[in-house]
Amino acid sequence: MRFFFNQLTAAQKLCLSFIFVIILGSVLLSLPIFHLPSAPKTAYIDHLFTVVSMVCVTGLSVFPIADVYNHAGLILSMILIQIGGLGLITLIAFSYYTLRRKLSLSDLTVLQSSLSRESSRHLNKFLYSIYKFTFFVEMACAGILMIDFIPRFGFINGIFNAIFLSVSAFCNAGFDNLGNNSLIDFQTNPLVNLTIAFLIIAGGLGFANWIDIVHRLKDYLKSKPKKLSLTLRRLKIQTRLVLLTTLILLTGGTLLSWLIEYHNPNTIGNLNFFQQGLVSFFQTVTMRTAGFATIDYSQAHSATNFLFIIQMIIGGAPGGTAGGIKIACASLIVLLFKSELRGDKHVTFSKKRIPQEIIQQVLTILVFFFSVFIIGYFLLLVTEPSQSPFALLFETASALATVGVSMNLTSQLSLLGRVIIMLLMFLGRVGPLTVLLSLSQKQKTTITYPRADISLG
Known part of the structure; x- marks a missing residue:
């Protein structure tokens, strides 16, 4: 053991x-x-x-x-x-x-x-x-x-x-x-x-x-x-x-x-x-x-x-008792958007450059968080067809962000609905990045691939 x-x-x-x-x-x-x-x-x-x-x-x-x-x-x-x-x-x-x-x-x-x-x-x-x-x-x-x-x-x-x-x-x-x-x-x-x-x-x-x-x-x-x-x-x-x-x-x-x-x-x-x-x-x-x-x-x-x-x-700040994607992550997304609009090469705050690996972690957290959010909301829509879709959306955000507010819905959930909410609360607490790390391999690849240019619109 x-x-x-x-x-x-x-x-x-x-x-x-x-x-x-x-x-x-x-x-x-x-x-x-x-x-x-x-x-x-x-x-x-x-x-x-x-x-x-x-x-x-x-x-x-x-x-x-x-x-x-x-x-x-x-x-x-x-x-x-x-x-x-x-x-x-x-x-x-x-x-x-x-x-x-x-x-x-x-x-x-x-x-x-x-x-x-x-x-x-x-x-x-x-x-x-x-x-x-x-x-x-x-x-x-x-x-x-x-x-x-x-x-x-x-x-x-x-x-x-x-x-x-x-x-x-x-x-x-x-x-x-x-x-x-x-x-x-x-x-x-x-x-x-x-x-x-x-x-x-x-x-x-x-x-x-x-x-x-x-x-x-x-x-x-x-x-x-x-x-x-x-x-x-x-x-x-x-x-x-x-x-x-x-x-x-x-x-x-x-x-x-x-x-x-x-x-x-x-x-x-x-x-x-x-x-x-x-x-x-x-x-x-x-x-x-x-x-x-x-x-x-x-x-x-x-x-x-x-x-x-x-x-x-x-949510709140990293390293505290709060949940959500964290305000540091949300702030860096805004700064990234600002730097892209201005054509800056780097994301900066208070005349300091934010490392590229941190920006990549932010994007990873966002993708994971919203993937779990969408899947959890979809499953609640399937298991709770008689409930208000907006109230279910509110409940999903509350559970995943570990907030705990409700539009008087929690006690009305079915057994499957409660299981989904429990999973969302757990994933929200341990943190999107922590969950990703727990599922990833210990070793990181060092292979470098050729560059590929992709148009975004």
């Missing part, structure tokens, strides 16, 4: 680690000791679907977890969400380093793949930084949520609900233990909305980017005289690209969704201007793969839901 595991590629090990957690978690959560006495009757496939969604930090579920699982089950759910968000490989590596054991070269390769890092240099410090940052952000924001939750739910339940929601939001999981309305009951609550939004952005921004930001912030505080522009220029190219794209997406998404929905009484039409802006901003943030909802998507305008689909596909 050990010999077989050692023969696997890094990406295959990464995939198997998620499968192992999913199987173990689904078996445990299907046990009656984790269920409420009043819980409705559920089958193993229901718990398997839920655990796939938890480990893949998606948020889709066929039942409200607060109606089925007791406190022990919810604690186990929180652990599965945390493992899914940070990655099983990072947890194993963290344990190895804590026990002063060295990782093998192959294990280091797996770990680098899960963290989107090119080098294993100072990997132990990077891991400790990830966990310190994660714990600090989750607990600090849980403390803020307790301000509202303790008076609302009582001392014990208020603390537990705040911690659960904080972990789920930071991991971009989209699960809550508050009922079957997600966060609709908190639609106009600024404290809850803004805290959850910050957690989603923090988790989806990418650990490497956050660490770069923290280091540059420390340099700024120590510098005399303090020059913010110089500090921003010292940020890594990827960090700058991610921050700029995130700002554009959040600003543009908030404005567009508000313009479409401000007159819709079924979503935000009956709210005041500030509340409309709050809901529009929160929905734009949550579509970055978090899955919390403060509106009923089945009541939203079709144009708004289509905008949400685009936001789902783009």
